[in-house]
Amino acid sequence: MNIFRHRPLGLPALTLLLAVAGCSAADDSPAVAAPRPDAKTAGMCRNLHQELPGTLDGQRRDDPAPRSAYTAAWGSPAIILRCGVERPARMRDPEADGVEVNGVGWLLVKRDDGSFRFTTTLRAAYVEVTLPKERTAHGLTPLIGLAEPIKKAIPEGIARSH
Numbered sequence: 001m002n003i004f005r006h007r008p009l010g011l012p013a014l015t016l017l018l019a020v021a022g023c024s025a026a027d028d029s030p031a032v033a034a035p036r037p038d039a040k041t042a043g044m045c046r047n048l049h050q051e052l053p054g055t056l057d058g059q060r061r062d063d064p065a066p067r068s069a070y071t072a073a074w075g076s077p078a079i080i081l082r083c084g085v086e087r088p089a090r091m092r093d094p095e096a097d098g099v100e101v102n103g104v105g106w107l108l109v110k111r112d113d114g115s116f117r118f119t120t121t122l123r124a125a126y127v128e129v130t131l132p133k134e135r136t137a138h139g140l141t142p143l144i145g146l147a148e149p150i151k152k153a154i155p156e157g158i159a160r161s162h
Helices: 011-019 039-051 142-151
Strands: 071-074 078-082 097-099 104-110 118-123 127-131
Touching: 039 078, 039 142, 097 142, 104 142, 127 142
Parallel strands: none
Antiparallel strands: 071 078, 078 127, 097 104, 104 118, 118 127
């Protein structure tokens, strides 16, 4: 079993990290492909879908089309959540960055377009959250708002790749 290490980044450090993110052009309307999880993961994702907040980081929930129990979005440009994604290859990297927010571990990946992608760790299903660069000014606020629903719907454990 390969578990990446969590670096102790506090909210101020991550806010600073997010604030200095690169400034390349980003597409304001990302394509949102719904994951195709196995039956066990699908059940957890449907439970999460019911628990997700109506607002996140001050943004109203407006799920992307096509509607799916495996995707959710807030604001424009959208904070995108996908549940039941495959394990990211980056999780096998012992140098990968991770953070813990209110009891939920996340793999942190800065993307070339200035956005950040977070994927849950040590949960029975992988949940991916993408923060567009325009939504990074509030640091971890979106992850704070997602912690309780994730803890309630996705138990701790090791997710199987499907």
